[in-house]
Amino acid sequence: MVIDRFSGFKHLFLIEKPIKIDFKDKYYSLPYMNLLRKFLFPFAFLYGIIVWFRNKFFDAGILKSTSYDFPVVCVGNLSAGGTGKSPMIEYLLRKLSYENIAVLSRGYKRSTEGFLLLKGTEEAIETGDEPLQFKTKFPKAMIAVDADRRNGIAELRKQNAEIVLLDDAFQHRKVKAGFNILLTAYGDLYSNDFLLPTGNLRETYSGADRAQVIIVTKCPANITLKEREHIRFKLQIKQYQDLYFSTIKYADVISNGKEEFSLTQLGNNYTVVTGIAKPEPFIQYLKAENVDFEHQNFPDHHNFTAAEIDVLNTKPCILTTEKDFMRLKDKISVPLYYLPIETAFVENEAHFLDRLNSFITEFKK
Structure with missing residues (x-):
C-alpha cells in the first residue's frame, strides 16, 4: 500500500479538536470549524503520500541520514505538540548522571538564526521558551538551538558534548538518533488521530516503528492494568519496543x-x-x-x-x-x-532507565 496503517481512518469523523482562529489578536475556539478539517481530507491524503515516500526514501538510503559514534537520544512525537516533550527532556537531565550532556532544540519562534549555545541570560524571543527553560533549570547542561540538527550536533561536539538529547526531532530524519523515545498523550493517542490538516499527525503512525521506546504521557496516576493492556493493543507495540506509562506531577x-x-x-x-x-x-x-x-x-x-x-x-x-x-x-x-511540573513514571521507571543507560554505556566500552 502507498500508505500503510493510514492513521486513524476510522476516526476521521470522530475528531473533536477545536480550531483556534485569529481575528485581530483575539482567539476563538470554534468547534464547528472541525467540519472544515474533515473536508480537508483530500489534502491529508496527499500529505500522507508525500510523507510516506519521504520516509521510504530515508529507509532505503536514497535520502541520507547521519549516524553517530556517540549517544544521540531523540525525544519526539507523531502529533503536532502537546505530548509533554519538555518535561521528558527535563526528566532525562535530572536522571542521567553523566557529565557533558547537551540538549539541542530547534528554538521554535525565536528571532535568531543558526546555532546558538545558551548562556542563560537571553530572552525567550531569542532562544525559544523551552530551551531557555532548560538552561534556567539546568545551568550546568549545554543547551543549544539550531534548526539544522546535523550542524547543531557538530557544534555541540566542538563544545565537548558527550551525550546529545534531541528535543522534538523524530521527523528530522537527516539525523539518525541511536535511541528514539516516542511520546503520545493518554487522552490523544496517535492511533486515534489522523494526518494533518484533517487531524494532528505529522506522519502516518507506522512511523512509530522507528522508536525503541514509546511512552504514554499524562496518564491518570491510578491507570489500571486493563487500560494499559488496551493501549498496548491499540498502539500495536512491536517486540523490540518497550511501552511505558507516565503522569504529570504538579509541584506543591x-x-x-x-x-x-x-x-x-x-x-x-x-x-x-x-x-x-x-x-x-x-x-x-x-x-x-x-x-x-x-x-x-x-x-x-x-x-x-x-x-x-x-x-x-x-x-x-x-x-x-x-x-x-x-x-x-x-x-x-x-x-x-x-x-512547576515533572514527569513521573507510573511503573517500571528503573527498567526504562536501565535500557537507556545500557544504550549510553555501549559507547563507553
Missing part, C-alpha cells in the same frame, strides 16, 4: 522564579494565562484544588503583543505555566507565578 508550591509560595496564598483573585498546546490538564488540576480564577488561553508558543501585555498588566495577579513564564517574566509588571 508555585514560584516567581526566585521564591516559592503556597497556591492558597493567591486567594481567588487571579488570572491564569496559558499559551501551550493542550492546557486542559493544567486547568483541570487547578479546578480540582477548588480555586476560582479567570482563564485567558492563547496559542502554543504565543509571542504576546504589546496590547496583550497591557491588558495582562491590569490584572491583580497572574499564574501561568513554566514555559509561558519564560516569555512573560520580562514583560509583566504585576505579580507573576508559575506552577
Whole structure:
C-alpha cells in the first residue's frame, strides 16, 4: 500500500479538536470549524503520500541520514505538540548522571538564526521558551538551538558534548538518533488521530516503528492494568519496543522564579494565562484544588503583543505555566507565578532507565 496503517481512518469523523482562529489578536475556539478539517481530507491524503515516500526514501538510503559514534537520544512525537516533550527532556537531565550532556532544540519562534549555545541570560524571543527553560533549570547542561540538527550536533561536539538529547526531532530524519523515545498523550493517542490538516499527525503512525521506546504521557496516576493492556493493543507495540506509562506531577508550591509560595496564598483573585498546546490538564488540576480564577488561553508558543501585555498588566495577579513564564517574566509588571511540573513514571521507571543507560554505556566500552 502507498500508505500503510493510514492513521486513524476510522476516526476521521470522530475528531473533536477545536480550531483556534485569529481575528485581530483575539482567539476563538470554534468547534464547528472541525467540519472544515474533515473536508480537508483530500489534502491529508496527499500529505500522507508525500510523507510516506519521504520516509521510504530515508529507509532505503536514497535520502541520507547521519549516524553517530556517540549517544544521540531523540525525544519526539507523531502529533503536532502537546505530548509533554519538555518535561521528558527535563526528566532525562535530572536522571542521567553523566557529565557533558547537551540538549539541542530547534528554538521554535525565536528571532535568531543558526546555532546558538545558551548562556542563560537571553530572552525567550531569542532562544525559544523551552530551551531557555532548560538552561534556567539546568545551568550546568549545554543547551543549544539550531534548526539544522546535523550542524547543531557538530557544534555541540566542538563544545565537548558527550551525550546529545534531541528535543522534538523524530521527523528530522537527516539525523539518525541511536535511541528514539516516542511520546503520545493518554487522552490523544496517535492511533486515534489522523494526518494533518484533517487531524494532528505529522506522519502516518507506522512511523512509530522507528522508536525503541514509546511512552504514554499524562496518564491518570491510578491507570489500571486493563487500560494499559488496551493501549498496548491499540498502539500495536512491536517486540523490540518497550511501552511505558507516565503522569504529570504538579509541584506543591508555585514560584516567581526566585521564591516559592503556597497556591492558597493567591486567594481567588487571579488570572491564569496559558499559551501551550493542550492546557486542559493544567486547568483541570487547578479546578480540582477548588480555586476560582479567570482563564485567558492563547496559542502554543504565543509571542504576546504589546496590547496583550497591557491588558495582562491590569490584572491583580497572574499564574501561568513554566514555559509561558519564560516569555512573560520580562514583560509583566504585576505579580507573576508559575506552577512547576515533572514527569513521573507510573511503573517500571528503573527498567526504562536501565535500557537507556545500557544504550549510553555501549559507547563507553
